[in-house]
Amino acid sequence: MDEIMAPFLDVRDLSIAFSSRAGDLSIVERSSFQLAKGEVLGLVGESGCGKSVTALSLMRLLPQTARVSNGSIRLGGTDLLSMSERAFNRIRGRRIGMIFQEPMSSLNPVQTVGWQIMEPLRVHLGLSRAQARERAIELLERVRVPAAASRLAAYPHELSGGLRQRVMIAIAISCEPELLIADEPTTALDVTIQAQMIDLLVELQKSSGMSVVIITHDLGVVADFANKVAVMYTGRIVETGPVGAFFDRPVHPYTQALIASLPDPENPDRKLSTIEGTVPRPLLLPPGCRFAPRCGFRRPVCETILPDLWDVGSDQAAACLKPFDYEIPDPHD
Numbered sequence: 283m284d285e286i287m288a289p290f291l292d293v294r295d296l297s298i299a300f301s302s303r304a305g306d307l308s309i310v311e312r313s314s315f316q317l318a319k320g321e322v323l324g325l326v327g328e329s330g331c332g333k334s335v336t337a338l339s340l341m342r343l344l345p346q347t348a349r350v351s352n353g354s355i356r357l358g359g360t361d362l363l364s365m366s367e368r369a370f371n372r373i374r375g376r377r378i379g380m381i382f383q384e385p386m387s388s389l390n391p392v393q394t395v396g397w398q399i400m401e402p403l404r405v406h407l408g409l410s411r412a413q414a415r416e417r418a419i420e421l422l423e424r425v426r427v428p429a430a431a432s433r434l435a436a437y438p439h440e441l442s443g444g445l446r447q448r449v450m451i452a453i454a455i456s457c458e459p460e461l462l463i464a465d466e467p468t469t470a471l472d473v474t475i476q477a478q479m480i481d482l483l484v485e486l487q488k489s490s491g492m493s494v495v496i497i498t499h500d501l502g503v504v505a506d507f508a509n510k511v512a513v514m515y516t517g518r519i520v521e522t523g524p525v526g527a528f529f530d531r532p533v534h535p536y537t538q539a540l541i542a543s544l545p546d547p548e549n550p551d552r553k554l555s556t557i558e559g560t561v562p563r564p565l566l567l568p569p570g571c572r573f574a575p576r577c578g579f580r581r582p583v584c585e586t587i588l589p590d591l592w593d594v595g596s597d598q599a600a601a602c603l604k605p606f607d608y609e610i611p612d613p614h615d
């Protein structure tokens with residue numbers, strides 16, 4: 283493929299397995315998504331569907347018990363999975379920044395905030411101590427930490443949740459990454475601070491032109507921030523497309539159910555629809571479509587055929603037979 287035309291981030295057929303006493307558990311299966319420079323992808327789906335595991339694989343930070351069992355991850359044409367750990371260390375934190383879902387576990391409790399912001403600047407950008415200190419203060423100011431200079435000596439536990447989250451953002455953007463992965467960057471915060479944090483991320487993305495993968499349960503964040511959306515269900519991407527189509531013309535019944543469960547601002551009293559049933563456990567996955575047991579459009583074929591992510595036009599793709607009248611589409615059409 284012509285590398286100039288290739289997407290900036292290209293995840294293809296990514297599968298991730300955890301080893302367990304019962305054998306390998308497939309947690310992410312043949313997941314594919316692409317992102318151009320400056321694009322923002324919203325990755326959504328119910329708790330446990332594999333969003334964080336996918337994000338961690340992009341940073342090559344999967345837990346020891348997990349491994350990528352199939353597929354490729356390319357950034358700017360370079361295969362991230364096959365490079366040595368040493369080579370990848372020059373990418374992690376520099377070309378790819380990450381805001382982790384658990385701020386306390388990703389900040390080091392025994393190092394000051396200043397040290398944690400300055401370290402990547404010194405390692406990746408070769409800044410002197412004085413230069414790194416100056417840049418650390420600028421970064422804290424950029425993420426609107428009040429009295430920035432005086433926070434450098436603080437330890438993470440001395441800061442409020444909101445400030446810790448800002449410090450994590452400062453670290454993630456410190457080396458001006460080309461790709462930022464933000465895994466539920468606002469979950470632990472109260473609603474007002476959540477909104478401020480998302481505004482801040484939107485502003486940082488606009489001014490830097492970085493690409494972003496934002497993982498969130500909040501479809502309002504998707505609407506405000508993302509250009510594209512990928513919907514995951516039980517470790518598989520079931521729909522991808524532009525953000526407008528996601529809200530206006532969702533194709534997969536699971537996506538439709540997610541959208542239907544949103545409160546309607548013009549009709550706030552409307553009864554919210556909830557999705558019946560529960561997400562199946564990894565060892566108890568149904569043989570056909572994973573969503574079939576909960577799907578109102580289910581036909582017998584859905585219980586035997588596991589759908590691929592098929593092109594449904596208008597840049598949308600969905601892993602569902604319904605748009606094809608329940609016949610497997612011909613890949614050459």
Ligand SMILES: Nc1ncnc2c1ncn2[C@@H]1O[C@H](COP(=O)(O)OP(=O)(O)OP(=O)(O)O)[C@@H](O)[C@H]1O
Nearest residue numbers: 300309328329330331332333334335336345347564
């Ligand atoms: N260290 C681990 N060992 C075994 N299984 C794990 C481990 N970490 C995650 N899993 C399993 O992998 C699946 C996906 O987890 P993941 O954390 O990616 O979900 P998620 O979509 O990020 O959920 P949430 O929205 O709650 O953050 C879950 O079924 C989870 O139980």
Ligand SMILES: [Mg+2]
Nearest residue numbers: 333334335383
């Ligand atoms: Mg998660």
